[in-house]
Amino acid sequence: MTETLTSNVTYVCPQCGPDPAGEAEHARTHHTLEGLIPVANKAEPLTSKECFTSFASYYDLLYADKDYAAEAKQIHEILRPHGDELSEAPRVLDLGCGTGGHMLELQKLGYEVTGIDASTEMVRIAREKGLHVRQADVRTVHVKDSFFDAVLALFHVASYQRTIADFEALVDTARQSLKAGGLFIFDLWDGPAVLTYPPSVRVKWASDAHTSLVRIARPHGRPMDSQFDIDYTLYIESLAGSTPLAGGTPLRDSSIRKLTETHTLRYWFGSELRDVLHGHRFEILTERVPERNDYSLQIVARYR
Ligand SMILES: C[S@@+](CC[C@H](N)C(=O)[O-])C[C@H]1O[C@@H](n2cnc3c(N)ncnc32)[C@H](O)[C@@H]1O
Numbered sequence: 001m002t003e004t005l006t007s008n009v010t011y012v013c014p015q016c017g018p019d020p021a022g023e024a025e026h027a028r029t030h031h032t033l034e035g036l037i038p039v040a041n042k043a044e045p046l047t048s049k050e051c052f053t054s055f056a057s058y059y060d061l062l063y064a065d066k067d068y069a070a071e072a073k074q075i076h077e078i079l080r081p082h083g084d085e086l087s088e089a090p091r092v093l094d095l096g097c098g099t100g101g102h103m104l105e106l107q108k109l110g111y112e113v114t115g116i117d118a119s120t121e122m123v124r125i126a127r128e129k130g131l132h133v134r135q136a137d138v139r140t141v142h143v144k145d146s147f148f149d150a151v152l153a154l155f156h157v158a159s160y161q162r163t164i165a166d167f168e169a170l171v172d173t174a175r176q177s178l179k180a181g182g183l184f185i186f187d188l189w190d191g192p193a194v195l196t197y198p199p200s201v202r203v204k205w206a207s208d209a210h211t212s213l214v215r216i217a218r219p220h221g222r223p224m225d226s227q228f229d230i231d232y233t234l235y236i237e238s239l240a241g242s243t244p245l246a247g248g249t250p251l252r253d254s255s256i257r258k259l260t261e262t263h264t265l266r267y268w269f270g271s272e273l274r275d276v277l278h279g280h281r282f283e284i285l286t287e288r289v290p291e292r293n294d295y296s297l298q299i300v301a302r303y304r
């Protein structure tokens with residue numbers, strides 16, 4: 001099934017073909033994923049142009065060093081003390097799930113996990129892994145009320161929300177989808193950490209038997225907006241005989257490609273976060289402050 005919930009796009013259903021007017025009702029009655037009721041999304045694209053499109057095929061290799069299993073275990077440890085209040089197979093909604101790294105690991109731990117992501121390519125890759133993922137904007141997707149035991153937004157998804165209104169919309173999606181007492185666990189760029197150790201040019205390498213990646217990240221600060229534009233340049237060396245990760249036929253000769261994307265991230269301050277969370281009836285349970293050179297502030301909040 002191909003569904004798109006970004007602005008000005010209609011649904012295309014493999015059973016019925018392109019949908020005429022009334023797409024939301026069609027999807028709701030015929031092909032909805034459990035727990036989700038899609039609605040037409042009129043929001044402007046959130047992320048920078050082409051963000052998480054051309055890079056998506058290389059995302060898993062670039063983050064092969066990210067320990068999703070350990071991170072899922074940490075989420076499990078946060079949820080476990082609330083076991084009595086959770087469903088037997090607790091339902092988790094992963095907002096901005098990407099290619100599904102946390103979803104896969106949480107499934108292994110017995111969670112029933114649904115993902116939402118705006119990027120067509122990231123969603124395609126997550127679905128190839130057999131994951132239950134819907135393409136939608138987390139700010140405007142309509143999720144079945146009070147259905148989930150926990151909502152996640154991990155690896156800076158909240159920092160991709162550039163304005164207070166965008167962040168509020170994300171928090172409102174979490175509020176709407178959570179059962180009373182449910183937990184919202186997310187991380188974002190911590191303002192004090194970013195100001196203390198401002199982002200600088202970084203280079204990352206990753207490789208497997210077929211592909212070598214070099215990614216250069218050049219940040220440009222916009223302090224009036226609490227934002228950084230990060231210009232990424234990705235060099236991809238595909239070795240002879242390999243099939244490129246982005247698809248196609250096996251290569252006769254080695255080749256090098258260059259891709260660019262700009263991502264805009266916002267850093268946040270405690271007072272901004274508290275105002276929005278309290279305004280949506282969330283009580284902050286814990287805040288895990290970043291370690292040096294890591295901007296990631298993790299917040300666990302309970303919906304009252
Ligand atoms: C850094 S990736 C993190 C992906 C995944 N959570 C992980 O840990 O690997 C950020 C993801 O957030 C998604 N994203 C950002 N803003 C979004 C929005 N408003 N709606 C849906 N997805 C969004 C992007 O498409 C991207 O896949």
